[in-house]
Amino acid sequence: MSDLPGICCGLCRIGCFQAYQACCCIKEAPPNPTYNIICLGISNAGKTTLLTILKFENPDAVVPTIGFSVQDILLPNATLKVKELGGAAPVRQYWSRYYSDVHGAIFVVDCSCTEEEMKETREELHKALRDPHLSSVPWLILCNKQDVDGTVTEDRAFEELSLADVTREHQDLRLRSSSKSDRDSLHVVMEEFASKLDKLYSPHTQDEATQPMTSI
Template identity: 30%
Template sequence: MFSLLYGKTTFLEQSKTQINQHYRGVPLNKITATVGLNIGHIHTNGLTLNFWDLGGQTELQTLWDKYYSESHAVIYVVDSSDTERLEDSKVAFDKMITNETLSGVPLLLVANKQDIPESLSLHRIKDIFFMSDELIGRREYYSVSASALNGNGVKESIEWTVAAIQRNAVNRPPLNSDE
């Protein structure tokens, strides 16, 4: 299991569509902001990935840590086009990655909405979010440029996450699909 924080339901739906062969998802243009929690599942490489798409609103962030103990990786999706909320997202990110329960858990940073011309580049997003290596700690981490709406970077994100979970199996063993 892993958490999708400050995530976009569009990223989750696009992931399920690209990985689960027979999944017929929600029309992407019908998706609204997550209020509370969305749950999704992807079956790939002998694993079942259970997504927790947690709402990013400040009042909902107090619930995030309830999911950390069962997380095998974190995918943190940043809206690269929303520069007004970027600092709030960075504060939430720092609080999340310094939580002891997530110590050593692989981290994927997704710079989403790269299809929008005004979006900050992946390089700039990385400069902002990874400026404090000591906060990230001793964990495997990676960043990817994506557009959840058109699917760019989504499959690469899931493939990296699966591989990272498998490499980190000594610290947090994943559950096999048939368990």
């Protein structure tokens, strides 16, 4: 019986602490949304290198992707589950098999490539843009290797990739510069892309979009 007051006191403390948690403590923030992304580009565009940099890993040891690989890119505002497809000609004929259930597309362009390679890149890019599974998702085109001498600029790449008409049809397409030597800018670009995905797919955003407009 002598232990009864101590037990009661302990139970009271536990009850008070639980009540304090329920009333005063801040709830944990909800987890970041996850989006399925397809990453395309012909061989030597730099896809694997850029994804490695985004994971804060050493890009010097990367090897070309033969088939495909899946990597999680953790950003402050989202997790991008990126499926990178190999860019060799024999693999590109199977790209479209991986286009379903995709929230967005990234296409990496080697802007230091030859005219023939740029033509090949343009053909593959437009083929992917026309695919029904990718025609309505946000696109991010990375004009890569901007740290290499003789690389065409973002504006020049826009012309060589014949994107004037495409941007009128794909309003969610963005062209951005990138290089393996500028990790910070690459992260900013990816966070911008994730914000666009969030605006399109977040249930909270969609709920706000459906709210009736009120006069001011």
